[in-house]
Every structure is written in C-alpha cells, then in structure tokens.
Amino acid sequence: DAVSITNVTVPNRASWVVMVARPDDPTWVNRIEFRCEYSISPASATPPTVTWLKGSFGHADRQVIYKWSSSGEVYVHPEYAGRVSVESRTRPTLVLTDAKLDDWGRYWCRVTNEEQSDDFGTDEGSLLFWYQWGYSPARGSHYTFVEVGKTPVRVKTGGTARLRCEGLGGKEASIVWFKGPSCTQDGNCNVYEMVINKTAVGHWSPDPGTVNVSPKYAGRASLGANNMGDTLDLTITDIRPADVGRYWCTNDWPFSMWNE
Template sequence: MKVEFRLCLVLFAGVCVYAAAVPNEKSHRAPDVWRQMTVTVENPEVLSIVDYGTVLNCDYSISTGEDLPVTITWFRGNGPLYSTKVFSCNGFQKYYNTCTNQQIHDSQLAGRIWLGSGTPSLVVAPVGYYDNDNFWCQISLEGEELVDNGEIGVDEKSVVMRVRYGDNEVPQFHTVSVSEENIVTSVGDTITLECTCNGTHCYDILWYKGPVNPSDNEYDMVYEYQMSHWSGPGMIVTTDQAYNGWVGRATLNGYSLVITNVKSNDAGRYWCEVQDNEVPDTASDAKSVVLEVNPFTCSGKTDGLYGDADDCSSYYQCYGGKTYHQACAAGTVFNSDPAAIFVCDVPANVAPPCGTKVN
C-alpha cells in the first residue's frame, strides 16, 4: 500500500498547496551492475624512427573485473571527434588473447599494423615519416552490455607518435589533463568539469559527449571555442558557443566546462580536447570525464522552490529537508524568477530555457 504524507503550505494569501512526499519517479533503463570501461596507455608519447618498428601500448579494465568480449578500435587524427578508423578487432577477451575478426581500415597502413602479443597494443612496422600523428586506442563493450552501459562502456586514450628522420623532429606537442575522471552530481546542480592544457598550441577548446555510436565514432558537441591568431596581430575569437541542449547551461571557465541546472540525461562521458586548428600537422590532445547524475535532493538546500531540470512543467519544493515534487497546471511552466507573481505561468512570461520571454 502506498502511503502519502500531505502537507499544506501557504504560498500566497488564501491559497493552500498540497504536496505529496514521494520520491522522484523519473527513471531510465539501467543494468543491475554498471560496467565502466577504463583505458590506460603506458607511454602517451612514443619516439619512433623511420623504417624501424614501434609499439603503441594500450590496456584496459572493466570496473566489475569481468573479462567480457570487447571491441578494440584504433583511430588516428586530431582528437576522438575528428579521428579516422585505422584498425578494428571484435570479440577480444584477455583470456583467449585473440579476436573473432579484425580489419585494417587505412590503406596507407596496410601490411604495417597489427595487435601485439595478444594485447590491444598496436604494432607499427616499418614506421613511415607521415605516421607522425595522434593514435587513439578505443575499447568498448559489445552487444547488450554496450546498450545497457552506454557511454561509460566505452573509453579511449591517445598515444602521440613522434617520428624522427635523421636530425628532423616534429614540434613539441601539448598535454591535456582533467582533475577527476569520475564526478558525481545531482539533478538541478551546477558542476564544473575541470580541464587544463600544458605545452604549446593550447588555443582552441572543444567539449563533446559520447561516443553516442562507437562504431561510427559519433559524438554530441557541447561547447566550442576557436580563435584565429595567424592572420594578424593579436588573437580574434571566431567561435564561442554552446550547442543543442547545452545552450544557456554550458559555459567555459578557462579550459573547464561549467554546466548549470544539470539534467538526468547529462550523465555520460565528456571529452575536453585542446588543439590548434591553424597548425594541422600538430596533434591535439583530449581527456575524458565520466559524469554520474543522481536524482534531485533537498539535502543541503534551503527551504524553497526549485525547478525540475528534466521537466519544465514540474518543480520541487524543499521543506524541512524533505523533497516534494509538484506539477504545474496544463499549459504552464515553472517560473524561477524570484520576483514572479505566480509559481507557474504561461511560457511567454517565463525566461528561457523553459519559456520564451525576451528581456
């Protein structure tokens, strides 16, 4: 039997609002146990010599410790978002140290790349001068495990191959770092995904989420900051914007991404990539952060009304440390403006993202 606790709160003179103390019942399909993929590389930069062989080391672990079948995919290029597939291996398990099938996708590397000694590491032999690039080792769960675990079931790390030929060596690259690889927050909170860049060419910043589809290397763009600095004196910002559902909620603080009014579907893997789009021969670097989003809670919040980040036609009421989920009348949305006369109003009187009011 479901028991509801009903509380009368006077929000306006003579108006009594009844709230049921029931938890937020919004949910999505989730596995019994979350399986997070973590990829590691022993050497993020490898110095190679033309006509000799080299190994790009890569390994992985699953948070549950299981040895499940995985897909190993190696990409090359500036960051996960723009890289192209060069090698793939399906059905790999550490116990068997073999792939059920494998394929080379880059004709320039045909006959020169393979997996080394039953590991995800990539052997390149002989090395060519134009192999100088970022190589990305992506490991993903397969089948239903990938469907259930989504973006956290996929991870990748980069290995920069610096190719030497005689006295010639490529320019110094830069390194991207994140302060935490896993961050936990709650619906409605504000969170900062911290990212830094050290080295040369730390100019252009891309934040994206995914991969949405590992097989096609698809990602959702969150925020882009690009500048032009070779066309004349000084630097000119050419792009500084959030995309899609992050408009009005995502901003940059240095290289870090700030997300306000966190939604439940914001959960997933975010990538901080820093590059120099005007020096295409210089590899970029990127690191990822896994964001876990818990349901809204009144714990630690002062009594009052809070918008439902997942549903503009609802809101939360915090009273005495308890959480009450309220619904607005049909055709109205919650108005977060402290000066608003009505808690819920027509969209024309409510500022974005829930309304259309223009200041």
C-alpha cells in the same frame, strides 16, 4: 535523483613517440609499439572490442586502422595490411612495422565493452607518432591535450557540474568539449556531440575568440578559469538526466608551430 557524469581529469594528450629512421644502419629495426591501457571492466561473457584509430579526436574523418571485434573478427585498413598487429586484449599494444613518413599522426586506442557500448563502457587514449630522419621534439608534445576521466561525478538534478580541463588556455587556444561516444543504428560508435567550443585567435588579434554552445546546453554550459587562470573548465548548470555521460576536453593551439 543524482546524475552521474564522468569527470575529465588527469591523463593528458601530450604523450608521444618518435621513430628516427636509420635505413643505412644494419642494426636498425623498423618497428614501433603504441601502448594502450584501459580502466573499464569487460563483460563477463564477452571479450572487449579493441579498436585503433588515426586522426584528430572528435573528427568524422578519424580512420579505423585496426579492429579486433569481441567475436574474434579482425579488420585491418588496407594501408596497414601486414604492418599492424595486437597480441593481447588485456594489454592491447599496437605493433607497427615498416613505418613510413605517411604514418605520422595521432593514434587512438579504444576499448569497448560490447554489452555496454556507450560512454561508460568505452575507454580511450592516444599517442602522437612522429616519424623523421633526424631528432627534434614532436609537434603537439607540449601544447595539445585530451583528457579522459576515470572518476564519476555525481550531481543532483538541477545542480551544477564543474569539469576540469588541464593544459594551456588563453586566446590562442582552441577549446572544445565533447560528450560521447554514442552509437548509431548501423553500429557506428564514433559519434561525439559538441557541447561547447571556443575558437582560437592570434596573439596580437583584438578579437577574444568566439564561444559556441550546443542548443542542448544553451544557457547552461560555459567555460570558466581553472586554478591556473586559463579558461578551460566546463560548467554545466541545471543538470538533467540527459546530461549523463562521458565528457572530453580538447585543447589545441592551431597558430603555434608546435601544434599537431
């Protein structure tokens, strides 16, 4: 039997938008758009659910700020009441008005086929929003990535899967691979399983960093060098049916001033 695993390649997490506040300029409009595109096919009879979140990928505290359910019900977080809107499910761009410094952060667009609310019925992407009074590059614009694969990788049971991760590696990088999302009985579809992670250490530290592997992948999951020589790629051996799903790679540089 073949196991289908969603490969983790291409679009990177380095996309960002900047708003330079000019309150003294009468022509300045405090409005910004976060674009969102997705590749999943919605259910024939049910429109997709569009959810916008703010926060770090895979963290439990990632906050839902806007949700347009397939039923038509719309939820807006109190902090964004009257300030966010989405005009179309086809192109679910988030429009933010009256932006302020506290709005800085990473925004995630998630589109879910409610008839297949699992790894393969969900697509997700992000933008880093930088609000400031003067221009300078956004933190995280060059050093943090998350990548969402669009092409399934088919591997025979017992075989080996190699999933690529783009970005900068090395000892200063914190690398985490997740699988998901999955949904709980209460309808929470923001559950990700950690597969493997490598801790970051300072450039001058003799410590190479610690690698932790989920018990489900013990003895099977490892990080290997990509074509640039950075240890980012995920290898899973002895593939099992339970390994089916979408895999996500995150790459952060927590000791860098450029990190988000």
